[in-house]
Amino acid sequence: MEADEITALRKRLGLTMGQLGEKLGVPQATVIQWEHAERFPTKAHVAKLKALASDEGGSAAKRAQADAAASIYAPFLAEDDLWVLLRKLLFHPELRKRALDLAASFPDPAGR
Secondary structure, three states, X not given: OOHHHHHHXXXXXXXXXXXXXXXXXXXXXXXXXXXXXXXXXXXXXXXXXXHHHHOHHHHHHHHHXXXXXXXXXXXXXXXXXXXXXXXXXXXXXXXXXXXXXXXXXXXXXXXX
């Protein structure tokens, strides 16, 4: 597997060099060397990289689902009032308890 293929795969997976290294059991420095063609992965590491690439379809579907959810929630997350409410919920236990009691009577939009 060539350096540019490793870089492209890592970026498609949305991983940092360190995260890819963790998945493959190598230090970040090794991934850097692979991506700069200073070293080349062993056959075992190439097999792991190919396995990550073949699993990419499932990950892509999950990312698409997360992106769709993010586009739904983004307008709400931009509201200052939401963040004021969140801060109050975090720092006032009685308010949090009341809010949870009230929320129990509403359906979860995530279906959980």
